[in-house]
Amino acid sequence: MTEVDVERLAALLGLPIEPESRAAVAEIVTGLLDAARVLAEFPLPDDAEPAPIFRP
Amino acid sequence: MSVLGEHASALEIGDAVASRRASARAVVAAALDRIGKRDAALNCFTAVLGERALADAERIDRAIGGGAEAGPLAGVPFAVKNLFDVHGVTTLAGSRIYRENPPAERDAAAVAALRRAGAVLVGCLNMDEYAFGFTTENTHYGPTRNPHDLTRIAGGSSGGSAAAVAAGLVPLSLGSDTNGSIRVPASLCGVFGLKPTYGRVSRAGVVLFAGSLDHVGPFARSVGDLAIAFNALQGPDPMDPVCAERPAAPCAGVLERGIAGLRIGIAGGHFAELAEPAALEAVERAARALGASRRVAFPEAHRARFAAMLITSSEAAHAHLDNLKRRAADFDPRTRDRFRAGALIPASHYLRAQRFRAWFQDRAREIFREVDVVLTPTTPFPAPPIGAPTTTRVAGVEVPLRGHLGVFTQPWSFIGLPALSAPIADPGPLPLGVQLVAAPFREGKLVSSCRASGERRRRGRAGGVSARLEVPVPRELQHLAVELRKPLGEYAGDGHDELVGGDAVGRNQSLELGLGEELQLALGDGHDRGR
Numbered sequence: 001m002t003e004v005d006v007e008r009l010a011a012l013l014g015l016p017i018e019p020e021s022r023a024a025v026a027e028i029v030t031g032l033l034d035a036a037r038v039l040a041e042f043p044l045p046d047d048a049e050p051a052p053i054f055r056p
Numbered sequence: 057m058s059v060l061g062e063h064a065s066a067l068e069i070g071d072a073v074a075s076r077r078a079s080a081r082a083v084v085a086a087a088l089d090r091i092g093k094r095d096a097a098l099n100c101f102t103a104v105l106g107e108r109a110l111a112d113a114e115r116i117d118r119a120i121g122g123g124a125e126a127g128p129l130a131g132v133p134f135a136v137k138n139l140f141d142v143h144g145v146t147t148l149a150g151s152r153i154y155r156e157n158p159p160a161e162r163d164a165a166a167v168a169a170l171r172r173a174g175a176v177l178v179g180c181l182n183m184d185e186y187a188f189g190f191t192t193e194n195t196h197y198g199p200t201r202n203p204h205d206l207t208r209i210a211g212g213s214s215g216g217s218a219a220a221v222a223a224g225l226v227p228l229s230l231g232s233d234t235n236g237s238i239r240v241p242a243s244l245c246g247v248f249g250l251k252p253t254y255g256r257v258s259r260a261g262v263v264l265f266a267g268s269l270d271h272v273g274p275f276a277r278s279v280g281d282l283a284i285a286f287n288a289l290q291g292p293d294p295m296d297p298v299c300a301e302r303p304a305a306p307c308a309g310v311l312e313r314g315i316a317g318l319r320i321g322i323a324g325g326h327f328a329e330l331a332e333p334a335a336l337e338a339v340e341r342a343a344r345a346l347g348a349s350r351r352v353a354f355p356e357a358h359r360a361r362f363a364a365m366l367i368t369s370s371e372a373a374h375a376h377l378d379n380l381k382r383r384a385a386d387f388d389p390r391t392r393d394r395f396r397a398g399a400l401i402p403a404s405h406y407l408r409a410q411r412f413r414a415w416f417q418d419r420a421r422e423i424f425r426e427v428d429v430v431l432t433p434t435t436p437f438p439a440p441p442i443g444a445p446t447t448t449r450v451a452g453v454e455v456p457l458r459g460h461l462g463v464f465t466q467p468w469s470f471i472g473l474p475a476l477s478a479p480i481a482d483p484g485p486l487p488l489g490v491q492l493v494a495a496p497f498r499e500g501k502l503v504s505s506c507r508a509s510g511e512r513r514r515r516g517r518a519g520g521v522s523a524r525l526e527v528p529v530p531r532e533l534q535h536l537a538v539e540l541r542k543p544l545g546e547y548a549g550d551g552h553d554e555l556v557g558g559d560a561v562g563r564n565q566s567l568e569l570g571l572g573e574e575l576q577l578a579l580g581d582g583h584d585r586g587r
Contacts, residue, residue: 006400009400010396010400013377013399013400014381015377015380015396015400016384017396018384021393024393025393025400028394028396028397029400032365032366032397032401032405033401035362035363035365035366036405036409038362039359039362039363039405039408039409039412040408042359044408044415048411048412048414048415049411049414050407050413050414051410051414051417
C-alpha cells in the first residue's frame with residue numbers, strides 16, 4: 001500500500017486525506033491488509049455464514 | 057450515623073444507607089469531596105454533577121426516611137464513561153466534535169438501571185476518542201493517569217472508569233468494551249471489570265464504536281459489587297436491537313457452591329505467547345489457587361484477533377465517515393488516521409472476518425462443553441508510561457505497544473463471551489489482571505442467588521477492614537467464576553431447577569465459599585492503594 005494507493009482509494013470514497021497524512025494511513029492500511037491476508041489463508045467451509053443475524 | 061470510608065464497597069454503602077446508619081447525602085458529599093481534591097492529578101472526570109448528585113441523594117434519604125424500600129445500591133456513588141447519555145449533559149464520547157451536540161434528553165438504559173437501584177450518578181469519565189484505543193491518552197481532554205503511578209496510563213478506552221474506582225473516588229463505574237476496553241484498564245488499574253455476554257446489557261443511549269462487537273459493563277473493587285451492579289444492569293431492552301430478549305436473571309434463594317467439580321482450564325497457544333513473564337505467572341498463580349491444571353487450546357485465536365481488528369476498523373470508520381470527510385482536523389490525531397485506514401478496507405475482508413467469527417464461535421462452543429471457565433492473562437504487561445514509544449519488545453518480538461494490550465481480550469469479545477478481569481494479588485509494583493472467560497449466557501433463566509461470603513481483605517492501608525457480605529450472584533458471574541458444573545449445551549432448556557438443587561450442583565460441594573470469596577482469596581483483592 002503506497003501513498004498513491006491511499007490517495008486513489010480515498011478518492012473513490014470521497015474522503016479527503018491531506019498529503020502529509022497519507023504515509024501514516026498507508027502504514028495502518030498495510031497492517032490491516034496483512035491481518036486480512038492471514039485470515040484469508042484459513043480455509044473457511046462454504047457453510048460458514050457471516051455472524052450477524054437479521055431478524056425481520 | 058456512621059462514616060463510611062473511601063474504600064467502602066457498594067454493598068456496604070447500600071446496606072448502611074438502607075438501614076439509615078449512613079445518609080446517602082453524606083456518602084455522596086464525601087465522594088464529591090474526594091473527586092474535588094484528587095481528580096486534578098488523575099484526570100478521570102470530564103464532568104462532575106455535584107448539585108444534581110446531592111439532590112438525588114437527598115431524595116433517596118427522604119424516601120428511606122418515609123419508609124420506602126431502598127434499592128440494593130441506595131446512595132452508592134457511581135460515574136460513567138462519557139459515551140453514556142446522561143440527561144442534561146452533552147455526550148462527548150471523548151471527542152471534540154460531539155461537544156457541539158445538544159445535551160442528552162434522557163439517561164442511557166444502563167445509567168437509568170443503576171439509578172433505579174438507588175445509585176447516585178456523580179459524573180462522567182474520560183476515555184479514548186470514540187472508544188478507539190487502549191490507553192486513554194486523549195488529546196482533547198488529556199490523559200487519564202494510573203492511580204498506582206501517575207506517570208503511566210490507566211488503560212482504555214474506559215480509562216477514566218477504571219482509574220476512578222481504583223483511586224477510591226467512586227466504588228462503581230460503567231464502561232464499554234469492544235475489544236477489551238473494560239478488561240484492559242481493569243487489569244492496568246487493579247480493579248475488577250466485567251464484559252458481559254454480548255447483548256446481555258442494553259447499549260441504548262450509548263455511542264457505539266463497532267456495533268457488532270460493542271458491550272457495556274461495570275467496574276468495581278470487589279466482585280461482590282460487580283455482581284450486584286450487573287444484577288441491576290442486565291435484562292432485555294427493545295431500544296437496543298441486539299439486546300437479548302431473554303429475561304434478566306435476578307437471584308433468589310441461596311445456592312452454596314464452591315469450585316469442587318468445576319472444570320477450569322488454562323488457555324494455551326496464543327494466550328501463552330507474547331506476554332511478559334509476570335502476566336503468564338499471574339495466570340499460573342491463579343490456576344494453582346483454583347486447582348486448575350488442564351491446558352486448553354483455542355484454535356486460530358490469533359486469526360480471531362485479526363478478524364476483530366478488521367471488523368472494528370471497518371465499522372468504526374463507517375460510523376464516523378461523514379465527519380472524517382467534512383472535518384477530519386477536529387479528530388484526535390491519535391485516532392484520525394486509524395479511522396481513515398478502516399474506511400479503505402475492502403468489504404470482502406470485512407465479510408470474511410464476519411464469516412470467520414461464526415466459525416470461531418463454533419469452535420469455542422465445542423471447547424466450553426469440556427471446560428466451564430478458562431483462564432488467560434488480561435494484558436500482556438502492566439501499564440506503560442504515558443507517551444511511550446509506539447512499539448515495544450515482548451518475548452524478543454517487536455509489537456505495537458498500544459494495540460498489543462488487547463492481544464488476549466480481543467478473541468473473546470469477538471465472539472461475545474462473558475469475560476471478567478480480576479486483579480492478581482501482589483503482582484509487583486504495578487497491577488495485573490487475570491482474565492476469566494466462560495460460555496455465553498444462553499438461556500437467561502433465573503438462577504437462585506448464590507451465597508458469596510467474602511472476607512474483603514483491603515490492602516494498602518493500615519488496619520484493614522473485613523466485612524461479611526451476602527450478595528445475590530447472577531448466573532452469568534457464576535459461569536465466570538467458579539460455579540458451573542454442567543456444559544453449556546445442557547442448559548439449553550430450563551436449567552434453572554437443575555442448578556438450584558439437583559445433581560447438577562454436586563452433592564459433595566459443601567463449601568460455603570461463593571464467587572466473591574473465591575476470587576478475592578484466590579486472585580487477590582482489588583488494588584485499593586491508589587490515592
